Amino acid sequence: MPYKNFKNGVIRMNAEKAMEKILDSYPAKVMKNRKKHMLIKKSDEKQEITANTRTIPGIITNRGCCYAGCKGVVVGPLIDMVHIVHGPIGCSYYTWNTRRNKGKATRGEKNFLHYCFSTDMQESDIVFGGEKKLRQAIKEAVEIFKPEAITISATCPVGLIGDDIHTVAAEAEKEYGIKVVAFSCEGYKGVSQSAGHHIANNGLMKHIIGTGNDEKIPYSINLLGEYNIGGDEWEISRILTKIGYNIISTMTGNGSYERLKNAHNADLNLVQCHRSINYVADMIEKKYGTPWLKVNFIGIQSTIETLRNMAKYFGDEDLIKRTEEVIAEELADIKDEMEYYRNMCSGKTAMLFVGGSRAHHYQDLFKDLGIETVLAGYEFAHRDDYEGRDVLPHIQIDADSRNIEELHVEKDEKRYRLYLSPEKLEQLKKEMPLSNYEGLIKASKENTVIIDDLNHFETEEFIKALKPDVFGSGIKDKYVIQKMGVFSKQMHSYDYSGPYAGFKGAVNFARDISAGIFTPAWSYVVPPWKKEPLLEASMVEKEVG
Amino acid sequence: MSKRNFTNLNMNPCKMCMPMGAAIAFKGIEGCMMLLHGSQGCSTYIRRHIATHYNEPMDIASSSLNEKGTIYGGARDLKKGLKNLIKLYNPQIIGISTTCLAETIGEDIDNIVKDFIEEENIKDIQFITASTPGYGGSHYEGYYYALRKIVEHQTNISYPNNTLNIIVGNISPANVRQIKKWLKDFGIQYTLLPDISNTLDAPFNNSYKKITPGGTSLEDIKKMSGAKATIEIGLFVPEKYSPGKYLEDTYGVPLYRCPLPIGIENTDYFFNILSEISEKEIPQEYLEERGRMLDAMIDSHKYNSEGKATIFGDPEIVYAITKLCMENGIEPRIVATGTKSDLLKKMLIEDLCQKNYNSVVLENADFDTIHSYIKKNSINLLIGHSDGKFIEEKENIPLIRIGFPIHDRVGGQRLLTIGYEGSTRLLDTITNTLLQRKYSSYRSDLYRRYYLTSVDYSELK
Structure with missing residues (x-):
């Protein structure tokens, strides 16, 4: 095997030393702040991290805004709703199909995914208010598309000038007899897109979930926190359907209003991205009694584990048998290809800085390829995403989070249903992550650098110190990383590839990663730091005052 | 409408x-x-x-x-x-x-x-x-x-x-x-x-x-x-x-x-200003480039005359490309910008009328409007930035990517489209796009049109 143990003569700095050096190069105040946001995984201690705090102005953050989390991430992928963005043109334009969330109508729904709707507010609307324009925009949308449902997402100016989008929504709902849901997700709310996820979750729960009248079906599940980037959801549902599950709804990739309405009917909720959708999972459990299972369909071993957990939850012998058959079948299909790529990639190292779950999920897929993850960081996660949900009661709510509504739901006496007895549920909780997420730290290997809201300076310095073979991140730092001579894989849009989930997706990922690491261009560029273990850079401290 | x-x-x-x-x-x-x-x-x-x-x-x-x-x-x-x-x-x-x-x-x-x-x-x-x-x-x-x-x-x-x-x-x-x-x-x-x-x-x-x-x-x-x-x-x-x-x-x-400076007239204008300000003759190299451009225009005019284009983007690029199209017999049927610009509309309509084109010029337009006009006109070329891709896919009309943003192809930063050389390259791309369509269908078109009309079509299936 020509590629095996291809180490490139690289000398890496040890993680503790690298972190120490980076912190040392900060001014005292920034150092104190940043120190709390990073750690090196040690399984013999209980480790804490600071997260979901205000972004430091002026550093080049990768974080987005509240609107991005609400409309861009959670609400936008629903295919059959007309998503009107109330605001100036940019915000709507920037979320026009940019996340590659795909969707196909399966129940005869309409599909508006290729559209981008904006009220295109002008200066006069800011001065005189934009409600009239919004009303007209809804009217036009109804006349042209006759949608079953509409969403309205607010941008920064809307809250400031006091446009009451909720009243407009309520009036439109009455007038046109369709569902109209407004989201007050002005960009300045919260500290990152995470606030927007929460607002979107609240809206879906309050206005959509539980409003459908479909009959219950057996072995039914919802797939939460899966956004069908590059077709991931299609691969996941292919496997689940093959085993015999009935997917009621997906939140929200390839999802629809039509299907979401009946989400309360499921026997089990699967949570892929914990950060963006855990509120809905939690609220459904409280209101309708459906527990949720933390799943991971990224990676072969993790997909297998997830499938086995699901089968165990349902406890049906035939289902368990069928699950094993499907796993065996799927594995046989991909075995040779995975073996080939594993031989190429084995021994390589990776760094991951993505979102609120992928830095965890993709570690598993890298592991399948023999690639070790040496640094993992979340962009907008909360402490529970790192430390596990056990920490939830201990998180202090700060002013930024307090402004986001905490929706309290009550038990729906009529429709509340337990699929399993409380005793059985408690027993299963010991065996699988049922209504629980144990977090990134636990999932990571010993000595992995765990870092929150990694900034540009740290990205560069950690690359120089740890010299990864691949850095999984987003488009904004992709070209910085590549200018440094390191292969960068976009983990948000997959560089227009995918799917990467499930069994077939794993092969796609393996192929893309191998091609990326071994592309001939890299042999023409060997940056000096790839040979030198030293970390000399320090932040330029310029005299300001 | x-x-x-x-x-x-x-x-x-x-x-x-x-x-x-x-x-x-x-x-x-x-x-x-x-x-x-x-x-x-x-x-x-x-x-x-x-x-x-x-x-x-x-x-x-x-x-x-x-x-x-x-x-x-x-x-x-x-x-x-x-x-x-x-x-x-x-x-x-x-x-x-x-x-x-x-x-x-x-x-x-x-x-x-x-x-x-x-x-x-x-x-x-x-x-x-x-x-x-x-x-x-x-x-x-x-x-x-x-x-x-x-x-x-x-x-x-x-x-x-x-x-x-x-x-x-x-x-x-x-x-x-x-x-x-x-x-x-x-x-x-x-x-x-x-x-x-x-x-x-x-x-x-x-x-x-x-x-x-x-x-x-x-x-x-x-x-x-x-x-x-x-x-x-x-x-x-x-x-x-x-x-x-x-x-x-x-x-x-x-x-x-x-x-x-896209198209021969706009480039001439630009080079003349440079010559006037510098009080120097246009260097021989560019006179030759100009000659080659003219040669290219003549070589490909017979193909270009089949072009019926929709042009969209920023006012500047839309204006320049419309001129290039007119110079080469490509009909600019629909010309549109998303920016508010009465002046663009006024100037283009003047130019288009002079050349007897009955085109639609839209300012402050969105793609839905542009699309609605495309559906009513037999367009075979889209020229503009990447956001026209939805129309490209839906109507199966090729999109020549130029301007900003180009986010679904590589090389937007390396596109050379100005001057005699750049315009010639762009023109070649346009002509070749028309030719590609022609070659992919003209034999079967001819066969259907002149041969099959005399034969019972259904029997051939």
């Missing part, structure tokens, strides 16, 4: 917001970093979109204003942001643009920056502020307005000098390099603003720098007030946003406004 009142619901926009344009403009200044005063999402979205087009690092800082800032004002966050930006990047110049949020709460960035400079006793960093609310216009206006603010901030009355100011529109780095080559060949000393030729298309080398080398230097910008003339590629820029107009009004620098 449809009864829709286009002012309320913009469907599939053909424009972006003002700070987007400002970000590209600031990127062409040497040692410059940009900070957007407002929600951090604005920086993030704009960085993302610029990075996908240029495939280059694009760092824009943000003051990360949050809810508290909307109540108490954002001065504290802006100052903190500036302080950190200076520490991290050590820039010579900081461009500060506002967003919807900052403008709606009425932030006085000029004063905040003034306070900051005093409080921190800053002597060696220049600050340039530009008020660019998203609702104030499109990226087209934001681009020129930021340039105007750069000129306003950095020029003073100076001694006359022998340089030429050249203000380029939002064109590719490759095109900027091409203009610099012309100026060099004419022996003209110049200040080109903004120079993104390196900053947004940097060669790979072993030393990555946080602030990409290149860009227009401050020293050169200061000379602009004493230049002998300004060429501004920007026919449709409102005067209040025009840096060239400012230089003319304030310092009396003669202003030549000209279209993008």
Whole structure:
């Protein structure tokens, strides 16, 4: 095997030393702040991290805004709703199909995914208010598309000038007899897109979930926190359907209003991205009694584990048998290809800085390829995403989070249903992550650098110190990383590839990663730091005052 | 047309917001970093979109204003942001643009920056502020307005000098390099603003720098007030946003406004100005290029006459490409821009009428409107930026990608489309696109049309 143990003569700095050096190069105040946001995984201690705090102005953050989390991430992928963005043109334009969330109508729904709707507010609307324009925009949308449902997402100016989008929504709902849901997700709310996820979750729960009248079906599940980037959801549902599950709804990739309405009917909720959708999972459990299972369909071993957990939850012998058959079948299909790529990639190292779950999920897929993850960081996660949900009661709510509504739901006496007895549920909780997420730290290997809201300076310095073979991140730092001579894989849009989930997706990922690491261009560029273990850079401290 | 009142619901926009344009403009200044005063999402979205087009690092800082800032004002966050930006990047110049949020709460960035400079006793960093609310216009206006603010901030009355100011529109780095080559060949000393030729298309080398080398230097910008003339590629820029107009009004620098040098007439116009200002003959090399372009036009005219195009994008590029199409017998059936521009409409309609084209010209249009016209006309070419891809896919009409943004193909930053050579290349691409369609179907078309009509079609199946 020509590629095996291809180490490139690289000398890496040890993680503790690298972190120490980076912190040392900060001014005292920034150092104190940043120190709390990073750690090196040690399984013999209980480790804490600071997260979901205000972004430091002026550093080049990768974080987005509240609107991005609400409309861009959670609400936008629903295919059959007309998503009107109330605001100036940019915000709507920037979320026009940019996340590659795909969707196909399966129940005869309409599909508006290729559209981008904006009220295109002008200066006069800011001065005189934009409600009239919004009303007209809804009217036009109804006349042209006759949608079953509409969403309205607010941008920064809307809250400031006091446009009451909720009243407009309520009036439109009455007038046109369709569902109209407004989201007050002005960009300045919260500290990152995470606030927007929460607002979107609240809206879906309050206005959509539980409003459908479909009959219950057996072995039914919802797939939460899966956004069908590059077709991931299609691969996941292919496997689940093959085993015999009935997917009621997906939140929200390839999802629809039509299907979401009946989400309360499921026997089990699967949570892929914990950060963006855990509120809905939690609220459904409280209101309708459906527990949720933390799943991971990224990676072969993790997909297998997830499938086995699901089968165990349902406890049906035939289902368990069928699950094993499907796993065996799927594995046989991909075995040779995975073996080939594993031989190429084995021994390589990776760094991951993505979102609120992928830095965890993709570690598993890298592991399948023999690639070790040496640094993992979340962009907008909360402490529970790192430390596990056990920490939830201990998180202090700060002013930024307090402004986001905490929706309290009550038990729906009529429709509340337990699929399993409380005793059985408690027993299963010991065996699988049922209504629980144990977090990134636990999932990571010993000595992995765990870092929150990694900034540009740290990205560069950690690359120089740890010299990864691949850095999984987003488009904004992709070209910085590549200018440094390191292969960068976009983990948000997959560089227009995918799917990467499930069994077939794993092969796609393996192929893309191998091609990326071994592309001939890299042999023409060997940056000096790839040979030198030293970390000399320090932040330029310029005299300001 | 449809009864829709286009002012309320913009469907599939053909424009972006003002700070987007400002970000590209600031990127062409040497040692410059940009900070957007407002929600951090604005920086993030704009960085993302610029990075996908240029495939280059694009760092824009943000003051990360949050809810508290909307109540108490954002001065504290802006100052903190500036302080950190200076520490991290050590820039010579900081461009500060506002967003919807900052403008709606009425932030006085000029004063905040003034306070900051005093409080921190800053002597060696220049600050340039530009008020660019998203609702104030499109990226087209934001681009020129930021340039105007750069000129306003950095020029003073100076001694006359022998340089030429050249203000380029939002064109590719490759095109900027091409203009610099012309100026060099004419022996003209110049200040080109903004120079993104390196900053947004940097060669790979072993030393990555946080602030990409290149860009227009401050020293050169200061000379602009004493230049002998300004060429501004920007026919449709409102005067209040025009840096060239400012230089003319304030310092009396003669202003030549000209279209993008795409197409033979526009390029002739541009080269004639260069010749006039430099008082030099057009170099032989370019006369030969012109001759080759003419030769190419003649060679491919028979194919081009089948072209029925829809052209969309920024006013400048739309105007220039429409001219190129007309020169080559390609019918510009639908011409559209997302920006408000009565002038573009007026000028194009005049030109089109003269050539007896019965075309539709749309300004302040969205893609849904453009699409509705396409459906009613037999169009076989789309020429414009990547956002036309939805129409391309739906109507199966090929899209020739030019302008900004090109995010679903590589090489937007390397597209050479100006001058005789660039126009010829672009024309070849257009002609070949028509030919590709022709070759893929003409045999079967002929067969069906002339042979099958005499045979019972159903029996052949």
